Amino acid sequence: MREVILLTAALLACTAGMGWLALAMERHWTQVHEGEATAAQVLRMRALGTLGLAAGLSLCLAADHASMAVLVWVMALAASALAVALTLTWRPSWMRVLTCFAG
Amino acid sequence: MFQSFRHAATWVHTWFGLVLGFVLVVVFFFGSLSVFDREIDRWAIPESRFEPQPMPSFDKVLRPVFDTMQPMKESVDAMRGKVDGPMPERFDTVRSWSAYTTHRDPVLLLWASYEVPGAQDPHDRVWGNRTIDPRSGKVFPDDQLKIGSQFFYPLHYGLTLEWQDLGAWIVGFAGLVMLVALISGVVMHRKLFREYFTFRPTRNIQRSVLDLHNMTGVLALPFHFFFAFTGLLIFAGHYFPVTHTQLEPLHELHEKIEEQQTGLPQDRAGVPAPLASVDAMVAEARRRWTAKGMAGEVGLVSANHVGDVNGYVSVWRAGTDRIANVSDGIHFKASTGEVLYEEPPLTAVGSVGNFLIGLHLQHFRHWLLRWFYVLGGLMGTVCLATGLIFFVEKRKKQHAKAGGQSRRVVDALAVSTITGMLVATMSILVANRLLPEALPSGWPPRGDMERYVFWGGWALAMIHAFVRSAPVAMDRLNPAWHEQCWAVAIMAVAAMLLNWITTGDHLLRTIGAGYWPVAGVDLSLLVTAGLAVLSARRLGRKALAAMPVPRGGTAHA
Numbered sequence: 001m002r003e004v005i006l007l008t009a010a011l012l013a014c015t016a017g018m019g020w021l022a023l024a025m026e027r028h029w030t031q032v033h034e035g036e037a038t039a040a041q042v043l044r045m046r047a048l049g050t051l052g053l054a055a056g057l058s059l060c061l062a063a064d065h066a067s068m069a070v071l072v073w074v075m076a077l078a079a080s081a082l083a084v085a086l087t088l089t090w091r092p093s094w095m096r097v098l099t100c101f102a103g
Numbered sequence: 104m105f106q107s108f109r110h111a112a113t114w115v116h117t118w119f120g121l122v123l124g125f126v127l128v129v130v131f132f133f134g135s136l137s138v139f140d141r142e143i144d145r146w147a148i149p150e151s152r153f154e155p156q157p158m159p160s161f162d163k164v165l166r167p168v169f170d171t172m173q174p175m176k177e178s179v180d181a182m183r184g185k186v187d188g189p190m191p192e193r194f195d196t197v198r199s200w201s202a203y204t205t206h207r208d209p210v211l212l213l214w215a216s217y218e219v220p221g222a223q224d225p226h227d228r229v230w231g232n233r234t235i236d237p238r239s240g241k242v243f244p245d246d247q248l249k250i251g252s253q254f255f256y257p258l259h260y261g262l263t264l265e266w267q268d269l270g271a272w273i274v275g276f277a278g279l280v281m282l283v284a285l286i287s288g289v290v291m292h293r294k295l296f297r298e299y300f301t302f303r304p305t306r307n308i309q310r311s312v313l314d315l316h317n318m319t320g321v322l323a324l325p326f327h328f329f330f331a332f333t334g335l336l337i338f339a340g341h342y343f344p345v346t347h348t349q350l351e352p353l354h355e356l357h358e359k360i361e362e363q364q365t366g367l368p369q370d371r372a373g374v375p376a377p378l379a380s381v382d383a384m385v386a387e388a389r390r391r392w393t394a395k396g397m398a399g400e401v402g403l404v405s406a407n408h409v410g411d412v413n414g415y416v417s418v419w420r421a422g423t424d425r426i427a428n429v430s431d432g433i434h435f436k437a438s439t440g441e442v443l444y445e446e447p448p449l450t451a452v453g454s455v456g457n458f459l460i461g462l463h464l465q466h467f468r469h470w471l472l473r474w475f476y477v478l479g480g481l482m483g484t485v486c487l488a489t490g491l492i493f494f495v496e497k498r499k500k501q502h503a504k505a506g507g508q509s510r511r512v513v514d515a516l517a518v519s520t521i522t523g524m525l526v527a528t529m530s531i532l533v534a535n536r537l538l539p540e541a542l543p544s545g546w547p548p549r550g551d552m553e554r555y556v557f558w559g560g561w562a563l564a565m566i567h568a569f570v571r572s573a574p575v576a577m578d579r580l581n582p583a584w585h586e587q588c589w590a591v592a593i594m595a596v597a598a599m600l601l602n603w604i605t606t607g608d609h610l611l612r613t614i615g616a617g618y619w620p621v622a623g624v625d626l627s628l629l630v631t632a633g634l635a636v637l638s639a640r641r642l643g644r645k646a647l648a649a650m651p652v653p654r655g656g657t658a659h660a
Contacts, residue, residue, distance in 0.1 A: 007471055018300075022299075022300045025297070025299075025300070027297070027301070028300060064469070065424065065425065067425070067426045067458060068425075068426060068467065068469060068472065071426070071462055071472055072469070072471065072472050072475070074325050074326070075326065075472060075475035075476070075478070075479060076475070077325075078322050078323040078325070078326055078475070078478070078479060078482070079475060079478055081299070081300065081322045082318075082319075082322050082323075082478075082482070084300055085299075085300040085301070085302050085318055085322065086302065088300055088301075088302075089302045089303070089304060
């Protein structure tokens with residue numbers, strides 16, 4: 001059970017991280033919001049994105065032996081990036097959950 | 104020859120990708136299925152639908168089965184011509200008896216190798232194997248095909264072309280080309296980071312196909328790279344067989360030195376000796392693992408030089424909680440049970456090697472990672488498939504103008520490879536449930552019949568793709584695309600229903616009982632059917648949308 005919670009949290013952290021990194025890009029920001037993001041907002045989203053991915057890695061390391069955790073994390077990055085890309089294609093409005101952290 | 108490095112990279116990517124892309128689609132798709140090979144085996148062999156079992160007692164369960172084993176006819180036939188003098192009727196000089204199991208195996212695979220008197224190369228052996236129910240020792244029939252581990256898995260690494268190991272060589276070359284294609288693809292891609300999350304499923308097929316190709320390639324780039332690389336690594340000894348060619352003397356010397364260091368004899372002494380209790384040796388191995396703080400199950404047991412005073416027994420720990428397949432081997436003297444040699448901790452290079460090979464073969468317990476591997480493999484399949492489709496789409500217009508037919512061929516091959524492969528996969532599953540348990544005498548073994556249906560289904564799909572390919576020459580969509588998607592959808596549902604009818608294991612029962620191997624295959628079949636219907640409708644609409652263009656219109660478009 002502990003593993004399930006940790007790995008679910010890791011997946012969420014990676015997805016949020018990838019989402020913020022996507023929103024830090026002008027093209028994707030404008031898919032979700034009107035107008036351009038300010039330089040400060042872009043910076044904040046990059047920072048949040050990096051933190052999200054790092055949190056994902058720590059959660060993976062807490063769940064499994066390090067050699068396995070690294071593999072899980074790398075694959076979680078691919079899966080979450082795919083999820084973000086497909087959300088941006090078909091349901092960009094869902095990404096607003098993340099922009100409220102952008103200030 | 105080329106204006107720039109990027110042009111050169113594009114040329115390599117396009118043409119090598121086109122030729123080997125067909126092979127790589129097959130390798131990636133059946134690799135993805137092989138992630139769940141044991142589970143597909145359960146679906147295909149209903150008598151084996153029970154919980155995974157630990158390694159059973161060697162003395163009580165395995166020994167009596169090993170005692171009755173003999174090499175397979177195919178293996179003996181392959182030895183003919185490599186022996187001085189007549190081929191014996193029976194083989195009684197056992198080189199090794201082995202049993203390997205993982206946390207996903209209800210049934211146990213045993214294999215035995217025998218020395219061949221008069222063999223020109225004394226290293227040559229003949230092999231036999233047998234599958235048993237480890238709870239009772241009951242033997243499963245040899246003509247049952249484990250569709251996952253004995254068919255999809257060999258397709259993945261060797262295309263089941265066994266002659267001269269041709270398939271393994273083709274796959275190896277394709278793996279190398281995959282690495283080249285990944286690197287040249289990154290060089291070609293002008294906006295790798297800017298388009299990292301970009302997918303535009305617009306009306307323009309060429310645009311959306313290229314987006315999908317880039318997206319599935321780039322997002323799973325580490326997966327694609329490491330799996331192509333570690334796949335080559337696993338077969339390195341096969342692709343560079345120097346130990347038995349140029350470096351043979353060095354190899355022989357190394358064997359001798361290793362024998363001195365480990366005390367594990369390479370050859371028989373010729374002095375008979377009994378085999379002591381292997382169960383006692385297994386108990387001692389487990390005690391030593393526990394003392395090291397790594398209590399675990401037995402993954403691999405093998406008895407070498409059985410019946411000889413030089414005999415020894417090796418017990419390896421299952422890698423359920425590690426990336427490496429097995430580890431911490433302990434070797435015992437077969438006649439007395441005393442410990443001869445305990446594997447020392449691995450060197451750094453050894454550990455990295457075990458990690459890289461283990462991450463590809465994945466015998467560890469981690470269901471999330473397992474599903475991630477399926478996702479990575481399917482993304483690779485989509486990347487390769489869209490690459491092939493893009494090749495056709497990009498050239499269709501030009502060739503419609505020029506009146507060439509070559510794109511028709513490439514398109515029909517793309518249909519055969521992509522949807523045809525799915526049709527073939529569904530055919531073998533349907534055949535597995537439809538063929539009677541006992542076939543009339545004179546028929547090929549049941550497992551062989553299933554293989555024939557697979558290849559027959561694929562051949563039919565190919566014929567269909569070529570017959571229906573005329574619209575491609577006029578810059579339209581081949582109707583075979585959506586027709587084969589419908590076929591896949593119908594056959595996937597049929598396979599699920601046939602499993603219910605023939606075994607009584609419907610989804611409510613398997614999910615209720617938590618028997619995920621079978622429930623998982625059935626659910627995957629339903630998801631496949633759903634996706635196939637969606638694709639069929641979309642492709643059908645596209646084929647129709649392109650229809651009403653007047654003949655003169657296409658030429659000027």
